[in-house]
Amino acid sequence: MEFKKGPIEGVMITPFKKFVDERGWLAEIFRHDDLPAWFRPEMSYVSVTKPGVLRGPHEHVDQADLFCWVGPGDFKLTLWDNRPDSPTYLNRMEVAMGVNNPGSAIIPKGVVHCYRCISAEPGLVINCPDRLFMGKGKAEPIDEIRHEDDPENPFVKDERARRVHA
Numbered sequence: 001m002e003f004k005k006g007p008i009e010g011v012m013i014t015p016f017k018k019f020v021d022e023r024g025w026l027a028e029i030f031r032h033d034d035l036p037a038w039f040r041p042e043m044s045y046v047s048v049t050k051p052g053v054l055r056g057p058h059e060h061v062d063q064a065d066l067f068c069w070v071g072p073g074d075f076k077l078t079l080w081d082n083r084p085d086s087p088t089y090l091n092r093m094e095v096a097m098g099v100n101n102p103g104s105a106i107i108p109k110g111v112v113h114c115y116r117c118i119s120a121e122p123g124l125v126i127n128c129p130d131r132l133f134m135g136k137g138k139a140e141p142i143d144e145i146r147h148e149d150d151p152e153n154p155f156v157k158d159e160r161a162r163r164v165h166a
C-alpha cells in the first residue's frame with residue numbers, strides 16, 4: 001500500500017474560536033447548524049493519553065468521530081483514507097492538534113486514524129462520535145477495526161516510519 005500526502009474527502013479540521021475574557025476562555029465544540037447533515041454526534045467521552053503514547057490506528061465500519069483537542073497536551077493526528085471508492089483513496093494527512101492548536105477533526109467511517117501525545121505532559125482528548133459505543137445498553141459488538149497489534153500492518157508501518165517523537 002503506497003500512501004501519498006493529501007487531503008481526505010469528508011475529513012473536517014476546524015480550529016476552535018476562543019472567546020477570551022478575564023475569567024479564562026470558552027469555545028463551542030459543535031453545533032448542528034454547522035455540522036454536515038450526515039454527521040450527528042450521539043455520545044461523548046474524554047480520555048487522557050500519556051506522553052509518547054499512541055492510540056490507534058483504528059477505523060470504524062459505521063461510525064464517524066469528532067475528536068477535540070484543547071489541551072492540556074499536544075498530539076500528532078495521522079489519517080489514512082482506506083475507502084477504495086473514495087476520490088482520495090490512500091491519501092494521508094498529518095496535523096498537530098492540542099493546546100498549541102486547539103480544534104476538532106471529524107473523521108468519517110473508513111478513514112483510519114491514530115493520535116500520539118507529543119507533549120511532555122499528558123494530553124486530553126474529547127470524542128463525540130455519531131454512534132453509541134457497543135450500541136444501546138452496550139449490548140452490541142464494538143464497531144472498531146484495530147490495526148495496532150500487527151507490526152506488519154501498513155498503517156502501523158507508515159506511522160512508525162514517520163515518527164519523530166519517541
Ligand SMILES: Cc1cn([C@H]2C[C@H](O)[C@@H](COP(=O)(O)OP(=O)(O)O[C@H]3O[C@@H](C)C(=O)[C@@H](O)[C@H]3O)O2)c(=O)[nH]c1=O
Nearest residue numbers: 045047055056057058059065113114115127129133144
Ligand atoms: C471508546 C470507549 C471505550 N470505553 C471503554 C472500553 C475500554 O474498557 C476503555 C478503553 O477503551 P479503548 O481501548 O477502546 O480506547 P481507545 O483505544 O482510546 O479507543 C479509541 O481510540 C481512538 C483512536 C478512536 O478511534 C476511538 O474511536 C476509539 O476507538 O474504555 C467505553 O466505555 N466507552 C467508549 O466510548
